[in-house]
Amino acid sequence: MPSSPLLQLKDVSRVLAGRTVVADVNFQLDRGSVLGLLGVNGAGKSTTLRMIAGLLAPSRGRVSIDGRDAFEHNATRGVRLGYLPERAPLYAELRVIEQLQFCARLHGLRGNAAAGAVARVIEQCGLGDVRRRLLGNLSKGYQQRAGIAASIVHDPGLIVFDEPASGLDPLQAAKIRALVRELGRERALILSTHLLPDVEACCDRVVILHGGRVRHDGALRSLAEDGVLRVVLDGEPDAAKWKTLTSVQSAEFDAGAWRVRLMPGASVAELAQAVLRNGWGLRELRPDAPDLERIFLRIASADGAASSEIVAAAA
Amino acid sequence: MSLVLARNEWRRQFARPLAWIVLAAVLGVLAYFFLLSLDAFLRLMPKLAGMADAPGVTDLVALPLTRALASLLLLVVPLFGMRALAGDLQAGTLALLQASGLGDTRIVLGKYLALVGFVGVLIALAMTMPLSLGFGTALDVGRLGACAFGLLLFGAALAAIALAASAYTDQPTVAAIVALALNLLLWMADAGARYEGVSSTFINYLALPTHLEPFLHGLVSSVDIVYFVLIAALALTLAARRLGARRVRG
Numbered sequence: 001m002p003s004s005p006l007l008q009l010k011d012v013s014r015v016l017a018g019r020t021v022v023a024d025v026n027f028q029l030d031r032g033s034v035l036g037l038l039g040v041n042g043a044g045k046s047t048t049l050r051m052i053a054g055l056l057a058p059s060r061g062r063v064s065i066d067g068r069d070a071f072e073h074n075a076t077r078g079v080r081l082g083y084l085p086e087r088a089p090l091y092a093e094l095r096v097i098e099q100l101q102f103c104a105r106l107h108g109l110r111g112n113a114a115a116g117a118v119a120r121v122i123e124q125c126g127l128g129d130v131r132r133r134l135l136g137n138l139s140k141g142y143q144q145r146a147g148i149a150a151s152i153v154h155d156p157g158l159i160v161f162d163e164p165a166s167g168l169d170p171l172q173a174a175k176i177r178a179l180v181r182e183l184g185r186e187r188a189l190i191l192s193t194h195l196l197p198d199v200e201a202c203c204d205r206v207v208i209l210h211g212g213r214v215r216h217d218g219a220l221r222s223l224a225e226d227g228v229l230r231v232v233l234d235g236e237p238d239a240a241k242w243k244t245l246t247s248v249q250s251a252e253f254d255a256g257a258w259r260v261r262l263m264p265g266a267s268v269a270e271l272a273q274a275v276l277r278n279g280w281g282l283r284e285l286r287p288d289a290p291d292l293e294r295i296f297l298r299i300a301s302a303d304g305a306a307s308s309e310i311v312a313a314a315a
Numbered sequence: 316m317s318l319v320l321a322r323n324e325w326r327r328q329f330a331r332p333l334a335w336i337v338l339a340a341v342l343g344v345l346a347y348f349f350l351l352s353l354d355a356f357l358r359l360m361p362k363l364a365g366m367a368d369a370p371g372v373t374d375l376v377a378l379p380l381t382r383a384l385a386s387l388l389l390l391v392v393p394l395f396g397m398r399a400l401a402g403d404l405q406a407g408t409l410a411l412l413q414a415s416g417l418g419d420t421r422i423v424l425g426k427y428l429a430l431v432g433f434v435g436v437l438i439a440l441a442m443t444m445p446l447s448l449g450f451g452t453a454l455d456v457g458r459l460g461a462c463a464f465g466l467l468l469f470g471a472a473l474a475a476i477a478l479a480a481s482a483y484t485d486q487p488t489v490a491a492i493v494a495l496a497l498n499l500l501l502w503m504a505d506a507g508a509r510y511e512g513v514s515s516t517f518i519n520y521l522a523l524p525t526h527l528e529p530f531l532h533g534l535v536s537s538v539d540i541v542y543f544v545l546i547a548a549l550a551l552t553l554a555a556r557r558l559g560a561r562r563v564r565g
Contacts, residue, residue, distance in 0.1 A: 016565045053414040057563045071562070081414060089411035091323075093330040105319045106415045150411070 004067040005030050006188045007052065007158055012061035013212075014047050021047045023212045024061070031157065034184035036203030036220070037192040038292075040300045044212040045192045046086060049162050052190070053083040065158060080107060082156030086163050088147025092136030096127055096146050099135055100153050107154035121149040124179060140167035148176065152183065159189045165198055177201050196293045206292070208299050215299045220292070228288040229268065231258040234281025241280070247271045259288055316417055320425025325432055328395070334433065337394055341387050342440055348383050349444045352376045373455040377445035381462045381531055384441050388434070388470050389502060393494035395433050396477025397487040399426045400554065404485035409558075419558035423551055427478055434470035438463060458533035465530020468543035469523065473498055475550035482554040498523075501546075 005028040014022040022044040029035050039045045050056040051063050054070045063070040065081065091099055100121060104114040122131055125145045130138060135146060144167050152159060161180070165173040173195075180202045183189055191202055199206055200220065208216040231251075242251035242258070247266035251258050262271060268285070275282045328334045356375045363369040400423075403409040412422050442463050448454055473494075480494035481487070505522040508514070519525050526539040 014565075050410075053410070054416070055410055055413050055562060056565055081416070083410065083414040085407060085410050087407045089406070089408040091327055091408060092406070093327055098326065102319070102323045103411070103415075106316065106412070106417065108316075 004064065006066055007190075008062075008064045009048070009052070010062045010064070012048070012051060012058045012063055014044075014051060014056065015059045016047070021212050022051070022058075022209075025209070025212075025214050027207050027214065027217050029158075029188045029190065031188050032184070032186060033205060034180065034189045034191060034203045036199035036206040037190055037209065038194075038196070038199060038206060038296055039192075039209035043209040043300075045209055046162055047212075048209065049083070049085075049160050049190065049192055052158075052160055053081060053085075055083075080154050080156040080158070082151040082154070082159040084147050084151040084159075084161045084164055086166070088143055088150075090135045090143060090147055090150070093134065095132055095134055096138070096149075097122070097131045099146065099150055103150040104153045109154060117153050117155065121153045124152075125149040126175060141169060141172050144168055145172070145176075148179070157187055159183055159187055160192075161190065162192045163194065164191070165193065165195060173198070196296060200292055208296060210299050216295075229260045229262065229271065230284065230286055230288045231260050231271075231275070231282070232256065232284035233258065233275070234283060241278070244278075245271070245274050247274060257284070317421045317425035317428060320412070320417070320422065321428035321432065324399070324426055324429030328429065328433060333394065337391055338437060338440070341384075341391055341437060344387065345380060345384060345441050345444065349376070349380050352379050353448075371455065372448055372452050373445070373458055376448065377454070377459055377462070378531055380441070380445055381466060384438065385466060385469060385527060388437075388466070388473055389498045390495065391437070392430075392434060392470060392473040393477045393480070393491040393498065396430050396474055396481055396494060397491035398481070399430060399478050400481040400558070401484050401487040401490040402481075405487065413558075413562070419555045422558065423478065423482075423555045427475060427547075427551060430474040430478060431467075431471050434474055435467060438466050438470060455533070461530050461533045461535050464535065465527055465539070468530075468540060469527050472523075472543045472546040472550075475547035475554075476501075479550040479554040479557070482557040 007030075008028040009025050012022060012025045013020060025044075025048060027035070037045050037048070047056065051058050052065075052070060054063075054072075057071045091102075094102070097118065100118045101114060104117050109117055122128055125148055127142070127145060127149055130142055130146075133142075135143060138146065144164065148161070148164055151161070164180070165176050168176060177198060180189065180191060180198075184202065184204075191198065193199060203220055205218065206216065206220050207214055239251060239253065242248050242260065247263055247270045249261045249263045251260045253259075260271070262268070272282070272285055275285075353376055356372060359375070400409070403412070409422075413419075417425075442459065445454070445459060449456070476497050477490070477494040480497065481490040483493070484490050501521065501523045503522070505513075505516075505519040505525065508516060508518050513519065520542070526542045529536055529539055
């Protein structure tokens with residue numbers, strides 16, 4: 001019998017104050033993958049995450065975690081869900097270590113297991129220097145890190161982060177990205193963010209929500225076209241010289257680099273050898289990166305069927 | 316799990332100045348009241364010595380003190396309980412508890428246990444005043460025990476009302492005002508009836524003093540115990556249902 005995915009959203013909709021905030025959302029997630037949830041403000045990201053965390057019941061459809069309904073109170077206990085909302089849920093009057101100890105005990109950890117888990121997340125989230133400080137007196141960045149630590153102290157199998165890097169400086173954000181990648185190796189992780197570089201750096205799959213509907217769901221790589229390379233050469237661009245290469249179908253110059261489409265069956269090595277042989281001063285050669293921002297903005301600014309066509313074309 | 320939550324609530328309550336200030340203020344007022352009662356008793360003692368069935372120190376010092384404490388609990392318990400759920404709703408920390416899979420009933424029970432603990436500490440500290448008289452005179456310890464038990468049940472019912480009020484708003488001040496209004500309503504529910512000389516109708520049964528007074532006279536009755544338990548159970552059920560409704564309604 002095939003096992004059910006760790007997280008599955010099936011035709012999930014949610015109506016709030018008479019307005020459909022999330023409509024017919026479907027996706028699933030398994031251990032070992034990091035899913036980026038993208039969308040503009042009001043796209044329905046936080047509402048979707050709250051339904052996954054069991055804080056909000058779907059108006060229609062079903063959110064299941066490990067085959068069980070997430071809305072049933074104990075469903076999240078078996079899998080151990082780690083949820084960090086947009087505003088870190090911290091008790092301002094507690095010290096960092098007290099908050100973490102409480103969260104560990106809340107999830108059933110006791111004695112040495114709790115102490116070990118707290119020490120682990122303090123190390124992971126770089127909270128050693130502030131472990132005795134009151135949470136209410138910490139900077140936004142440290143509070144966010146404390147929130148992340150509190151959400152993973154019980155070693156959850158499913159982690160849901162809503163804007164984890166908000167309020168962090170670039171150095172802290174880079175550390176959080178590294179942590180997200182590390183956590184996503186063995187767990188299922190959903191990362192909701194406005195920061196597209198975070199998705200590109202951490203996620204292997206992206207779901208784009210717009211107007212409460214899923215407008216794209218697929219591997220991040222699928223946003224790029226296969227067989228298209230980005231090539232940077234020394235010297236003045238000359239479109240004619242590419243026509244002399246048998247491995248190249250077409251080439252166009254865009255923003256300081258060539259977008260080169262290979263002939264069917266031609267290899268990248270073949271192209272690289274040809275460029276070097278001709279002495280064109282090869283400075284950069286890589287797959288044309290998924291221009292997530294461009295696609296995201298096109299989806300976000302388009303409406304209805306038009307945006308669906310764009311996604312279909314992009315995918 | 317509710318005990319883990321109760322312990323955390325206890326720690327948080329005493330990490331804030333409000334709990335200490337309220338405890339100090341209530342005990343200060345009670346201590347002053349106690350000394351006044353004691354002074355009045357000492358002045359009356361020569362007259363009381365000549366009476367056949369004279370009231371003792373328990374009647375004239377301990378009983379007024381427990382009545383004063385009951386009146387103060389009406390005001391103080393809403394202050395202790397106003398942040399119980401409203402504070403979590405306001406700060407967003409309820410998400411931490413609900414996402415842990417604890418369940419709304421256990422969340423409410425954990426918060427309630429902590430709240431009853433505070434009320435218990437306040438009553439215990441206040442009762443040390445009449446008990447200290449035991450070093451110099453003979454006290455009716457059984458009656459004092461009934462008083463303390465009655466006050467604890469009374470305080471536990473008020474704590475449940477405060478918690479229920481706190482579940483319906485994310486503004487702690489609003490929760491305190493609503494809880495205080497409900498307390499006063501239940502306290503004075505039969506005031507009109509008593510003014511008319513009616514003392515055994517349903518409206519009398521609803522009033523808090525109807526069920527507290529027997530304890531203060533040393534009478535522990537199951538009817539009164541059930542009344543306080545029912546009030547607490549009803550209020551806690553409403554609080555838990557409200558948390559559940561928030562998930563459904565958003």
